[in-house]
Amino acid sequence: MYDFAVFWDWAAFAVRWLHVITAMAWIGSSFYFIALDLGLRKAPDLPAGAHGEEWQVHGGGFYHIRKYLVAPAEMPDHLIWFKWESYSTWLSGAALLMLVYWAGAELYLIDANKADLAVWQGILISAASLTVGWIIYDFLCKSRLAEQPTLLMVLLFLMLVAMGWGYNQIFTGRAMMLHLGAFTATIMTANVFFIIMPNQRIVVADLQAGRTPDPKYGKIAKLRSTHNNYLTLPVIFLMLSNHYPLAFATEWNWLIASLVFLMGVTIRHYFNTMHAGTGNPTWTWLVTAILFIAIIWLSTASMYGDVEEAEALPLTPYETRLAAADGFEQAHEVVLGRCSMCHSREPGWEGILWAPKGVLLETEADVARNARAIYLQAGVSHAMPPANVTYMEPEDRAAIVRWYKASRM
Numbered sequence: 516m517y518d519f520a521v522f523w524d525w526a527a528f529a530v531r532w533l534h535v536i537t538a539m540a541w542i543g544s545s546f547y548f549i550a551l552d553l554g555l556r557k558a559p560d561l562p563a564g565a566h567g568e569e570w571q572v573h574g575g576g577f578y579h580i581r582k583y584l585v586a587p588a589e590m591p592d593h594l595i596w597f598k599w600e601s602y603s604t605w606l607s608g609a610a611l612l613m614l615v616y617w618a619g620a621e622l623y624l625i626d627a628n629k630a631d632l633a634v635w636q637g638i639l640i641s642a643a644s645l646t647v648g649w650i651i652y653d654f655l656c657k658s659r660l661a662e663q664p665t666l667l668m669v670l671l672f673l674m675l676v677a678m679g680w681g682y683n684q685i686f687t688g689r690a691m692m693l694h695l696g697a698f699t700a701t702i703m704t705a706n707v708f709f710i711i712m713p714n715q716r717i718v719v720a721d722l723q724a725g726r727t728p729d730p731k732y733g734k735i736a737k738l739r740s741t742h743n744n745y746l747t748l749p750v751i752f753l754m755l756s757n758h759y760p761l762a763f764a765t766e767w768n769w770l771i772a773s774l775v776f777l778m779g780v781t782i783r784h785y786f787n788t789m790h791a792g793t794g795n796p797t798w799t800w801l802v803t804a805i806l807f808i809a810i811i812w813l814s815t816a817s818m819y820g821d822v823e824e825a826e827a828l829p830l831t832p833y834e835t836r837l838a839a840a841d842g843f844e845q846a847h848e849v850v851l852g853r854c855s856m857c858h859s860r861e862p863g864w865e866g867i868l869w870a871p872k873g874v875l876l877e878t879e880a881d882v883a884r885n886a887r888a889i890y891l892q893a894g895v896s897h898a899m900p901p902a903n904v905t906y907m908e909p910e911d912r913a914a915i916v917r918w919y920k921a922s923r924m
Contacts, residue, residue, distance in 0.1 A: 520887050520919075521895065527614045534607035538754075541600035542747055548597070549744050553791035555582055564588060586722040587731055591724035594719075598712055605704035608754075612697055616690055617641065620883055621831055630685040640685065641694060642819070645701045648678060652702050653709070661738060661823060671742065675699065675776055679769035689873060695772050697751025699746050706739035749778035757872065761814040764873040771810050778806045815868075834883040842918035843879075849914055850876050850889060851885070853905040890919040 555567030561581065568581045616624045617638050625637040632640075652671065660667040678698055682691040714732035721728040752775050756762050760770055785799040830838060837843070856863045856878035874888065875881045882889065892899040893907065894915040900907055 521891060524891050525869050530607055530611045530614055534611050537600060537603040541604045543746060544597050544600055545743060550790040551580065553787055563917050584733060585728045586718050590722055594638045598707060601704050601707040608697060608700060616693065624686055632685060645698055648698045649701055649705045664738060666784055672776060676773045679772045683769040688768045691768060692756035692763045692772060696750050699750050703746055705745045706743055710739045713738040732808060745783050747778050748782055749776045760869040760873040764869050765814050767813040771813050774806050774810050778803050830880055830883060837883040837886045837922045838879055838916055840922035842914060842921050845914045846918035847879060847882050849911045853900060853907045853911060886919060889915060894919060
């Protein structure tokens with residue numbers, strides 16, 4: 516039974532690796548086409564219907580690229596559709612969400628200090644929020660607000676702020692950041708699946724049938740593509756945020772996430788303007804720096820909870836079994852002696868302000884809740900403590916392994 520924990524961790528690693536690879540492909544192609552679109556130039560010899568062209572050099576060769584706003588006069592025999600990068604990223608991300616945050620809901624998803632939710636309730640809120648968010652966003656984009664793209668972007672930003680605040684009322688800080696990223700990524704992928712690709716298929720079908728395609732479909736797809744462009748950088752931050760407790764384990768984590776969205780806008784505005792050749796908005800660097808300084812300041816706000824609250828929080832039946840297993844007292848003593856100087860509510864290790872990744876290992880409840888992570892990080896592997904700075908002995912690691920194995924029997 517204990518091998519299941521190792522298998523599960525490797526499964527999560529495999530899915531995470533897949534998610535990173537597909538995300539790189541999606542983000543890379545997105546950034547490339549945005550830059551290409553903004554860099555198009557007029558030329559006297561452009562064929563009918565062509566909007567612009569660009570010459571590029573890469574890999575020892577030259578590329579001559581032309582863009583048609585609607586479609587060329589004749590459909591080419593070979594046409595590449597850029598869609599699977601987006602779909603694969605979302606599907607692998609959804610699988611990772613289930614593996615880490617749903618399967619580990621009691622540890623990573625639900626914060627009982629905020630909301631006393633059953634596991635199934637937390638999972639239901641997690642899944643439903645992604646769907647409801649897309650429905651609201653899609654409704655706004657299909658309303659008259661589509662003719663006022665700036666106002667629509669402001670409303671989208673306010674919706675993201677509200678979602679971040681709402682997630683933080685019931686989920687852990689890590690889960691709040693991750694879900695806000697998943698919420699945003701769902702909007703981006705749904706834009707591709709429900710709007711951009713169907714509109715492109717309509718244009719292709721009209722062209723193949725000899726009809727003149729309606730340019731409105733391209734306009735609609737362009738609006739959604741622009742939203743995706745400005746949301747990309749914040750999503751990357753949110754997906755990586757679980758490595759930075761100064762971002763997620765603070766009182767104002769939802770506000771930090773909101774400022775990250777604004778930083779994404781300022782950074783993309785700079786590069787979009789540069790690629791379009793319409794200016795050099797260096798002011799965006801100052802605004803970005805100010806936003807980042809504000810984030811640093813917010814990250815020093817007080818953290819949630821204290822030792823008394825953690826001790827008062829009842830253990831789940833699973834955690835109770837772990838705390839009652841043979842060898843728990845010895846394992847607890849090892850963790851207190853080798854790990855708690857960093858993984859505490861007030862870390863004693865110089866230079867560490869908050870517990871790494873927000874993992875607390877002081878009380879018996881803390882150790883029981885983090886049993887699998889302790890087993891994997893400090894039992895079967897030597898990942899913790901880093902560089903074995905607290906001199907954890909082989910017999911200490913053996914005690915952790917014995918306790919965890921006993922709890923699985």
